Amino acid sequence: MVKKLLKYDFSALSKPLIPMYIVMLSIALFNRIVQFFESDGVAYNIFFISSTILFVISIAVSFVYTLAVCVVRFYKNLYSHQGYLTLTLPASHSEHILSKLISSVCAMAVTLLAVIISVSVCTAGDVFGEIIKAALYIFKQYFRLTKVHGAFYILEFILVLLATTVAELLTIFTSVTVGQLAKKNRILLAFGVYFGIYVAWQIIETVLLIIGAVFVNTDIAEKLLDYIAENTYQCIHIALIGFLLIQLAVSFAGFFITRKIMRTKLNLE
Amino acid sequence: MSELLKCTSLTKNYGHIAALKNVDLVVEGGKIIGLLGPNGSGKTTLIKLINGLLVPDGGEITILGNKPGVESKQSVAYLPDNDYLNPSMTALATAELFADFYPDFSIEAAKKMFGELGIDQNAKLKTLSKGNREKVCLILTMSRKAKLYVLDEPIAGVDPATRDYIISTILQNYNKEASVIISTHIISDIESALDEVIFLKGGEIVLHKSVDEIRNENNKSVDELFREVFKW
Secondary structure, three states: OHHHHHHHHHHHHHHHHHHHHHHHHHHHHHHHHHHHOOOOOHHHHHHHHHHHHHHHHHHHHHHHHHHHHHHHHHHHHHHOOOHHHHOOOOOOHHHHHHHHHHHHHHHHHHHHHHHHHHHHHHOOOHHHHHHHHHHHHHHHHHHHHHOHHHHHHHHHHHHHHHHHHHHHHHHHHHHHHHHOOOOOOHHHHHHHHHHHHHHHHHHHHHHHHHHHHHHOOOHHHHHHHHHHHHOHHHHHHHHHHHHHHHHHHHHHHHHHHHHHHHHHOOOOO | OOEEEEEEEEEEEEOOEEEEEEEEEEEEOOOEEEEEOOOOOOHHHHHHHHOOOOOOOEEEEEEOOEOOOHHHHHHEEEEOOOOOOOOOOEHHHHHHHHHHHOOOEOHHHHHHHHHHOOOOOOOEHHHOOHHHHHHHHHHHHHOEOOOEEEEEOOOOOOOHHHHHHHHHHHHHHOOOOOEEEEEEOOHHHHHHHOOEEEEEEOOEEEEEEEHHHHHHHHOOOHHHHHHHHOOO
16 A cells, blocks of 8 residues: 555655756756856856856755655645545555655655766766766775775665654654644644754753763773774764664654554544 | 444544534445534534544444444545545546545546536646536545445535536445435435435434434424424
């Protein structure tokens, strides 16, 4: 059933996202064409700087826009009038959440790919060759330093990136789901819940920092620093895997809270 | 007759307000049932509970022995009382969506009805008139061979000619072994099609009888009895 739900979620997301990719690639292409007329003239500099600024803005906007499209799809398809159809389809609440999550993660990944392609278009030619050369050199040095650990760091980093995206999306889905419990100002409540979660995280981080600060200059801290110095490679693994586990815990909490509210407190418009 | 829908001491509250109070109800197959009552009597709450869009605070509800869930949703064809389809999809694409999810949906039947009603199946729903969008909703619901049809206010807000078409569409297209629950205020237009009626008042069932029983015992039409029971 998730496969069928995904078919319609991908279709709905592609409609607003494809034009955005076309615009971003067009800006990148324009920037590249401008570079063919390179000169010391004022006109060239104005065109080049303007198109570069525009391109950088388009990259930033593309991620925000993709996220907004995914969240709007989640809200409208499940909690607006469309929910009367979506939630009476023979699919479970878990399948609905999974479909929205997978389609959103894929949309973010496609946007990342579109950004990489756009940057490649912008830098096509000698500059692109230099970037590849520099990247290869950096990787060579990286693997020389980290040896076999390097490959695992990359894998762990990709998993952390994926888990962070999933956790962030599920936090937003949970906020939207809590927001729909209100009779009025549902969007406002959703923003409030998201802000509340953000503040709670900031408080937790601050408390941890304070606890850490208390232990500075103590024997425990010294022993810990010595251990990190002796086992640097392992400690990086522990840090990455620890962060991964935190993101997974946040994801599971978001998933189960969203599902619980959908099951028991559904309040369609 | 098979027991399609069973409610036992079904209760639903909205805060301190009781929308349904200990409702006991059994609906068997092969019946067209009018779910009648004034605004706020609990009709839509009952319908939402049947469709799993609300969870009861007390009691139990089963559809063919299953609590509302994935299995029951395969057996129930639901027509909500609002514009619930994605306006950026065409009528045909929406029919294909129904065909994808409901094995009992007949896309041929839907296309036939689109044609009969002159609905452009390739037009986006947002470009259709409100009346035509309502017809699309009805066509999609009635193109299923479901066990239980639950229609929430299907004839409200449409002209009398469309009302007649809607009633005839319901009568011609529903699965004869199935039951149809129709929630409405407009009783006179639909009375002749009904086998049974349920009167809901303040969240309680105050009457559940066959139309023949009402005519024989009360010597009144359903419309007349409704006006008497719900007189202010």
